[in-house]
Amino acid sequence: MEISLYRDEAVSSVSRTLRAQTYNMGHTLLAKNPDGVVFLPIRSMQFLAILDAEEWVFVDGEKKHLIEVAWQKFRPQSRTAIDEAVPFEAMFYTEEGPGLMSRLESAVHEALLQEVNRMQYEKKQGDVLPFRSKESS
Template structure:
């Protein structure tokens, strides 16, 4: 299945931020495990979808599917001195609402990554087949 996302023609704002190491490391662990080179991360608490690839993480609102609201780009993990150090990146807003979205996004994105990681490790629960005896 292929998904298509649209990037608006102009940026509203671009700034440099840092991402906690736990989030960056978990996201890249999931990327390495991906067979397609990208990972879809549903952020159900916000009704957003994150799409991760090696170059960037994009975030799409369920209300406007396919339209990128904001992106995290240009990660610099090589500038860290330890794996526990945060990673700098460029935060790009494509919509005025992105600033409000970012207020919750880092915490909710991390929770969604953890949930996705746990599901990939444990897999789906085994199916149970129940037999119903007919009463005559």
């Protein structure tokens, strides 16, 4: 599947930090995906988040091909512990972008949490093997 996305020049940008758990869950999903890209629906906002190693972009469901917000330049190496927040740059491509940040941060966290929990549940599924009797050994 191929998807084409477009973005204009950034309207504004801001330095932020992303809570460690959110960043770590995103990279857990990226590590499990052989394509190196995660498509994460954010149903509560009708957005699609597309995560890769370089940036996380957010597309409104009504403006399907336009990137509204991008989180980029993650700097996990600047933290001294894995549970510390990760600095990044938020780029806004629409005037509404800055107003979306607090909702996006919590909605992305919840969507990632659901996806990681689903992944862990699927991993726990398995077959129960019968014990071999001593006679068949």
